[in-house]
Amino acid sequence: MTKPKYLTGDNAAINEFIDQFDVFLLDCDGVIWSGDHVFEGVPETLELLRSRGKKVVFVTNNSTKSRQEYLKKFTGLGIPSDVEEIFGSAYSSAIYISRILQLPPTQKKVFVIGEAGIENELRSENVPFIGGTDPAFRRDITPEDCQGIADGSLLDPEVGCVLAGLDFHINYLKLSHALQYLRRGAVFLATNVDSTFPMNHNFFPGAGSISAPLIYMTGGQQPVALGKPSQAMMDAVEGKFQLDRARTCMVGDRLNTDIKFGIEGRLGGTLAVLTGVSKVADWEAEDAVAVPAFYVDKLSDLGAVARE
């Protein structure tokens, strides 16, 4: 196993590194920011990459925000960006459904468990859906619901797909509907299967905690996951940006999502940053899930070459 190259403080190596690539795919939380705190020097580093003619694409598993909502966050945090540079798992799911998944004409509807980000991206791709943030599904289950779900009278016969993403309003009613649709043969998708979600410098239930009960209830039916490290997301990124994988580098803080995503996608390179979840010891471990090609202490270390 090759040891990753440490770039921090080595301007010659940083220049060589940057020159190797045309496209940088960047994870957000743990790389660009932590929650609502942008890491110092990151906006300048992104500008440096752009000024050298590099394309930057923000690739995030967070499905609760649409690209438009992400753009607002970038702008609010003082990071110039464009909606076309943003690629989230909600968008990834929407284009997978609209362009790759061939649902029968009579079963085009998606039953959504998740937040508005998913709904907005499905709308942008003209995918019909039910569930999501609809107040009709944000409530306790009633005996009438149980009867109607059990006998099918409350189920929509046009639903051909269940899409499970992080839902701060998960409940028994939604899980019961999803179970029945899956038992009736609906395609099972997950925006992503992250076990946890970073908030307030701690860990909360991630999108995978929404699909986990569905997997268990159906006796092990596995969803197609549309977030990192799933290569379905890489295919979608490649399809949209027409990138040359050999000239593309994935930048992230997590070995099991970001770095794995880049390696399995046979990208030209992977860069780990130490401002998030994974640490040096993680890739030096015997059973490391993935080893990056390069690493820096923090993303802004790349910016040192602009200050020479």
Place this chain on the structure above:
Amino acid sequence: MTKPKYLTGDNAAINEFIDQFDVFLLDCDGVIWSGDHVFEGVPETLELLRSRGKKVVFVTNNSTKSRQEYLKKFTGLGIPSDVEEIFGSAYSSAIYISRILQLPPTQKKVFVIGEAGIENELRSENVPFIGGTDPAFRRDITPEDCQGIADGSLLDPEVGCVLAGLDFHINYLKLSHALQYLRRGAVFLATNVDSTFPMNHNFFPGAGSISAPLIYMTGGQQPVALGKPSQAMMDAVEGKFQLDRARTCMVGDRLNTDIKFGIEGRLGGTLAVLTGVSKVADWEAEDAVAVPAFYVDKLSDLGAVARE
């Protein structure tokens, strides 16, 4: 593998079968009733067993009802019974916590995900708890919750155990609390891990769908399950009734819970009924999860010997 003995219609065999045992452990749903419909002849069959001096114990994984609430159901359905004959997974959990689990004196509290049945049984064993049906936990998560859960100010330092059972009011707030308690080292228990729950002649999310996300979020931490087929439940049943396992028979409709429970508990016998989930083909399959020693079409077939 021995073929199970078919008893229906063979009165000599039925008499011999009954004489072999002093105690009959009976599953409820699929054996005694389906939902709110009692199978014909079952009350008479239970009376027959009692008249022959047999002890009957109803052993159910359903944690949403306490023994008292179960007694009401039995009475309402015209089945004479006594609270001491009822053994549910909520009660099993309560006695496991109070009598077997040695929680440190400063961490005696249980964080409950589940319905009133669990609370009532914990109260009967004087186990302190929070969560459960408390309206403070039956609502959407707020930014203040996220902050307080993340920094620990909203967590109860006396919680030393998380007990996960079927909860028709499952939500993100409860899952977030449970995750933090588990990360802080709380003991992880589940009333049972049934994948589905029978209602209205169909399948709904079972108690296992509550623990599944917690297992996934914690990176694979497994709960001690207190329902069938867990032998923790058998130990609790044995402790309470002082039964002779060799003279005890488990009666049920599911191979993977009831019959497995009896076999792994080294009971003298297991009897499958065909009024519920499992069918003859299930135990005749190459990879059968468990094979009963005896089977009948329906529980009341045993009653034929009283009508001779």
